[in-house]
Amino acid sequence: MILRRILIANRGEIALRVMRTCERLGIETVLAVSEADRDSVAARRADHSVCIGAAPSHASYLNVAAVVRAAQRARVDAIHPGYGFLSENAALADACAAAGIVFIGPTVAQLTAVGDKLHARRHAAAAGLPLVPGGAVASLEAARDLARAIGYPILIKAVAGGGGRGMQRVDSPVDFESAINRSMAEAQAAFGDARVYLERYVAAGRHIEVQVLGDGERVIHLGTRDCSIQRRYQKLIEEAPAPLLTATLRTAIESAAVAFATYLAYRGLGTVEMLLDCERDCFYFLEMNARIQVEHPVTEAICGLDLVACQIAVAEGRPLGMTQEEIRCDGHAIECRINAEDWLHDFRPSPGRVDLAEFAVGEGIRVDTHVESGVDIPPFYDSLMAKIIVHGHDRPAAVRRLSQALRHSTIRGVANTLGLHRAIADDGAFGIGGVHTGFLEGFLATQTGKTPTSTPAAALTSTSTSAPARLSTPTVTPRGDASANPGATP
Amino acid sequence: MELYDEDVRAILQLLDASSFDELCVDTDRFSLTLRRADGAWTRETRTSSKPRELIDAASPSVGSAPSVGTAAADGSLTSVSGAARPEGNPADARLVAVLTPLPGTFYRSPKPGSPPFVEVGTPVARDTVVAIVETMKLMNSVYAGVAGRVVEICYPDASLVAQRAVLLRIEPDLA
Numbered sequence: 185m186i187l188r189r190i191l192i193a194n195r196g197e198i199a200l201r202v203m204r205t206c207e208r209l210g211i212e213t214v215l216a217v218s219e220a221d222r223d224s225v226a227a228r229r230a231d232h233s234v235c236i237g238a239a240p241s242h243a244s245y246l247n248v249a250a251v252v253r254a255a256q257r258a259r260v261d262a263i264h265p266g267y268g269f270l271s272e273n274a275a276l277a278d279a280c281a282a283a284g285i286v287f288i289g290p291t292v293a294q295l296t297a298v299g300d301k302l303h304a305r306r307h308a309a310a311a312g313l314p315l316v317p318g319g320a321v322a323s324l325e326a327a328r329d330l331a332r333a334i335g336y337p338i339l340i341k342a343v344a345g346g347g348g349r350g351m352q353r354v355d356s357p358v359d360f361e362s363a364i365n366r367s368m369a370e371a372q373a374a375f376g377d378a379r380v381y382l383e384r385y386v387a388a389g390r391h392i393e394v395q396v397l398g399d400g401e402r403v404i405h406l407g408t409r410d411c412s413i414q415r416r417y418q419k420l421i422e423e424a425p426a427p428l429l430t431a432t433l434r435t436a437i438e439s440a441a442v443a444f445a446t447y448l449a450y451r452g453l454g455t456v457e458m459l460l461d462c463e464r465d466c467f468y469f470l471e472m473n474a475r476i477q478v479e480h481p482v483t484e485a486i487c488g489l490d491l492v493a494c495q496i497a498v499a500e501g502r503p504l505g506m507t508q509e510e511i512r513c514d515g516h517a518i519e520c521r522i523n524a525e526d527w528l529h530d531f532r533p534s535p536g537r538v539d540l541a542e543f544a545v546g547e548g549i550r551v552d553t554h555v556e557s558g559v560d561i562p563p564f565y566d567s568l569m570a571k572i573i574v575h576g577h578d579r580p581a582a583v584r585r586l587s588q589a590l591r592h593s594t595i596r597g598v599a600n601t602l603g604l605h606r607a608i609a610d611d612g613a614f615g616i617g618g619v620h621t622g623f624l625e626g627f628l629a630t631q632t633g634k635t636p637t638s639t640p641a642a643a644l645t646s647t648s649t650s651a652p653a654r655l656s657t658p659t660v661t662p663r664g665d666a667s668a669n670p671g672a673t674p
Numbered sequence: 675m676e677l678y679d680e681d682v683r684a685i686l687q688l689l690d691a692s693s694f695d696e697l698c699v700d701t702d703r704f705s706l707t708l709r710r711a712d713g714a715w716t717r718e719t720r721t722s723s724k725p726r727e728l729i730d731a732a733s734p735s736v737g738s739a740p741s742v743g744t745a746a747a748d749g750s751l752t753s754v755s756g757a758a759r760p761e762g763n764p765a766d767a768r769l770v771a772v773l774t775p776l777p778g779t780f781y782r783s784p785k786p787g788s789p790p791f792v793e794v795g796t797p798v799a800r801d802t803v804v805a806i807v808e809t810m811k812l813m814n815s816v817y818a819g820v821a822g823r824v825v826e827i828c829y830p831d832a833s834l835v836a837q838r839a840v841l842l843r844i845e846p847d848l849a
């Protein structure tokens with residue numbers, strides 16, 4: 185089926201990103217907007233827009249019925265869900281099928297298979313992928329026994345979680361009981377599902393992921409990305425390919441990702457996330473993200489493909505137009521997420537009016553953004569304002585270009601993370617590459633002169649109250665999107 | 675409708691060879707300003723086209739938008755416990771207003787279904803958490819900021835609150 189008209193069920197930079205490809209392919213776009221986004225840059229650039237509900241996400245961007253109703257009334261052929269929001273929601277994919285609308289993403293069965301971490305783990309084991317030692321627990325006694333078997337430190341995660349929510353590190357058996365109670369309460373409150381699982385805490389880890397693309401029969405990979413620079417499980421900088429990996433390890437990681445997607449007979453674009461244990465020089469499967477990711481541009485930069493176009497082609501029922509041998513990765517790419525956050529004050533959110541938004545332009549520089557001078561950043565959604573992506577013939581060239589591009593970009597009116605990225609781009613350890621997931625915490629301590637919160641557990645309990653669900657000042661809540669990253673721990 | 679990076683680079687190639695340091699392109703759909711500083715170019719874009727909303731497809735809830743001010747960040751943003759003297763009504767002169775630290779969604783309880791942090795009449799200490807305000811997916815605790823007793827809760831649970839909105843009023847203890 186040829187897709188001629190697509191509803192984009194998302195906002196911000198990814199909505200514009202999808203539009204760009206649609207325009208190139210001659211596909212008409214209808215943008216679903218909340219009341220807060222009716223006059224957004226994305227709404228102005230779409231061929232049409234349709235309001236699907238009030239500003240809070242649950243009333244609009246997370247409302248399956250409203251999205252499907254809008255798609256039907258706008259008579260679109262397909263829905264592109266972007267990332268976050270409903271992008272991995274099996275109910276939306278199901279409702280699309282029932283309404284005769286193409287869901288640009290994997291099958292309902294595949295969404296279900298990877299949407300729940302326990303299912304995903306089981307499938308990964310069946311596909312022969314290595315897993316971090318650990319498992320699910322239903323009671324405190326069972327949890328204590330398993331923790332003993334795995335050995336401390338241990339990470340407790342919510343089965344239904346993501347984005348760091350419901351995740352805690354426990355260093356000794358003394359703290360175990362209170363930690364697991366807190367995790368279960370938080371998981372229950374956040375996801376309506378109190379189940380947790382335990383796993384070995386990897387002290388020195390890197391977050392490495394593989395971009396995969398399948399047509400339901402054949403799967404290829406588009407190389408690795410390294411997303412180890414994170415704060416509380418939110419990615420800040422991503423690069424492709426993952427630097428400083430031996431050829432053997434890189435091949436093993438890529439092959440494992442393809443094996444997993446092949447096992448699922450995966451259809452669409454996806455990312456298999458791995459945790460590289462730097463001390464043991466081995467890797468473990470973390471999870472699979474069944475959607476396009478925030479950091480997809482770094483892969484596009486090195487492999488020269490338009491990943492949104494790939495998604496659309498597969499959704500149209502076409503077989504992959506290329507073989508693994510035809511994929512050539514060239515040079516090195518780095519992406520910085522510029523967020524509306526005051527990084528010098530604990531990354532305090534900073535919604536408000538942007539007085540000036542000026543970005544570097546030139547060879548090897550790409551800026552994906554929905555922010556222009558004069559726009560308002562609403563308080564309802566996540567804080568991503570822009571992604572600055574650079575490409576160079578090798579990593580040092582990319583780092584130099586990044587530093588330049590950041591220096592020639594300015595955002596005024598709201599606090600933002602440009603300054604943080606400038607400092608990181610000039611950092612020696614970052615320049616060498618291959619930093620661990622704990623890098624940023626240490627880096628911030630040197631920049632702000634403050635003692636870092638040493639563990640996720642400490643971060644989540646920094647306000648001493650009995651209310652884990654919404655408390656912590658501020659704590660990170662899941663948006664269920666690209667940044668969700670269990671496993672890789674500071 | 676969009677101007678692609680490739681288009682901008684093509685324009686830049688022309689400009690590079692020229693002596694111009696600034697170029698403005700204004701159309702009905704966008705305005706693009708390219709500026710040269712320290713040998714590098716920057717771009718500023720404004721989209722001027724209007725949204726073309728499909729009226730027919732609008733959802734029933736449209737029109738009930740509680741609007742929220744998103745005033746630019748000011749000094750108040752750094753103060754989480756936003757106790758401040760209210761203005762106006764002299765009868766309330768003793769009361770201390772608790773301001774929202776950020777614009778966002780005001781929650782009275784730690785999680786859906788659990789009891790509120792405080793009710794009218796609840797005694798509070800300076801560091802008592804009295805509410806949560808969700809901004810950009812982050813939960814920010816709001817502290818009383820002063821010891822006393824809650825005399826007013828200004829919004830229902832889950833309301834949208836603007837920058838510097840008064841969330842609660844507290845009658846401070848006599849020192």
